[in-house]
Amino acid sequence: AQSVTQPDARVTVSEGASLQLRCKYSYSGTPYLFWYVQYQRQGLQLLLKYYSGDPVVQGVNGFEAEFSKSDSSFHLRKASVHWSDSAVYFCAASMVSQGGRALIFGTGTTVSVSP
């Protein structure tokens, strides 16, 4: 079955430090890939998406992600975090073979940025 795995439930980083959040998907083809962020008690906001082409995609607020077909991964990065980046980050995929409509989410990574 298709799935999305985020192995890190919680990450703590210092303000100004770099951040990498890991995401791996399980799917025989190439899925559509997304990263969303959920601030406390709010809905999800799209950070970036990948469909094809350049494996490094840029998103909002300085986030970028890199797709690796060989590794079935789509890791999220930010060079320098701010306290306002504290939130829960979700990796999601939709499967081309199923019409690409249903997003399959990972369990999320809670990021805490310390001063």
Place this chain on the structure above:
Amino acid sequence: DPKIIQKPKYLVAVTGSEKILICEQYLGHNAMYWYRQSAKKPLEFMFSYSYQKLMDNQTASSRFQPQSSKKNHLDLQITALKPDDSATYFCASSQDVLGGREQYFGPGTRLTVL
């Protein structure tokens, strides 16, 4: 101005009752979706609609029934409520149902079933 409105924000219900969760989007989108986020499971896809027609249904129970009275409305009726239905329900929309379209999410309705 909020582009996707979900009402109510919080909802408390008793076991066995019925509730309707409201979703309206003002993005001009043609596709709408419902997702559920509970303490026990990650965000789960429930339904997708395109031009008011059901495209996908991944809920195992017929107690969950989407209702679309207008193109920009997709309500969710839940009958015979159970404590396990306690979750935050998110509505989302996209331009259309072409694969990989960006989905935009509403703020959610947090449902508690006692």
